[in-house]
Amino acid sequence: MSLFEENAEILKSMKEDGSDLAPLRRVDFSQVFPSRASAESFASAAMKAGFDTAVEEVDRSEDPWDVTASKEMVSSAENVTAAEEKLGALAQASDGRSDGWGFMRV
Numbered sequence: 001m002s003l004f005e006e007n008a009e010i011l012k013s014m015k016e017d018g019s020d021l022a023p024l025r026r027v028d029f030s031q032v033f034p035s036r037a038s039a040e041s042f043a044s045a046a047m048k049a050g051f052d053t054a055v056e057e058v059d060r061s062e063d064p065w066d067v068t069a070s071k072e073m074v075s076s077a078e079n080v081t082a083a084e085e086k087l088g089a090l091a092q093a094s095d096g097r098s099d100g101w102g103f104m105r106v
Helices: 002-014 036-048 078-095
Strands: 024-035 052-057 063-075 097-103
Touching: 002 078, 024 036, 024 078, 036 052, 036 063, 036 078, 063 078, 078 097
Parallel strands: none
Antiparallel strands: 024 063, 024 097, 052 063
């Protein structure tokens, strides 16, 4: 299953559960990193790409640095997938990886 198909299924399920996907909402994309330097490098690149970012150290032995990159968008499979792919490439360039996305349900 492609990333687009996976996101489409997740959003379809959310819609079936009663979430209104039409309005703009803040979508949070999680990335994880092995060091503070790699997390901050990614955060800087994500901000240049138009995302708000938050860097946080967590109690985890592997990849203990989390960065949440957020942006307001209509939560469509196209929008979510495009953002996830862009952020995933930026994370890989900083020695990190994507760790999912989400938003507050309305």
